[in-house]
């Protein structure tokens with residue numbers, strides 16, 4: 767299944783250029799054209815799924831393993847001090863390309879990437895109430 771208007775489907779099909787760094791039966795990984803840090807790559811399933819909520823479970827597992835491969839290489843070959851994996855699900859969560867993808871962002875001491883929230887202790891009652899809603903029923 768592919769979406770004819772999807773740029774990542776076009777990359778998977780070889781119809782748009784990309785700098786591919788990893789591939790397997792279910793996934794393709796390529797460099798992000800607007801990297802947050804040196805080595806920033808994206809892992810996508812070959813099959814089109816818009817987001818985290820719709821992706822096939824085996825594709826999700828394969829994407830996770832591919833992201834781990836790239837994270838290891840970022841440390842071993844690029845000298846990264848750490849790695850962030852990022853998935854954005856929904857426009858409100860920063861998603862701009864609606865073909866599921868995981869960002870693999872190598873992190874370096876002193877790099878410019880910052881947390882998108884300010885950590886501060888939450889209200890215990892609010893946390894407990896949200897937990898009740900989230901807990902498996």
Ligand code: AMP
Nearest residue numbers: 773784797798799800854860861862863
């Ligand atoms: P998101 O905002 O999480 O949906 O991430 C989309 C990412 O795709 C951004 O980091 C873009 O820089 C990246 N991107 C968009 N078009 C391309 C492309 N043709 N090749 C590689 N990366 C792309």
Ligand code: ZN
Nearest residue numbers: 772775814865
């Ligand atoms: Zn797609």
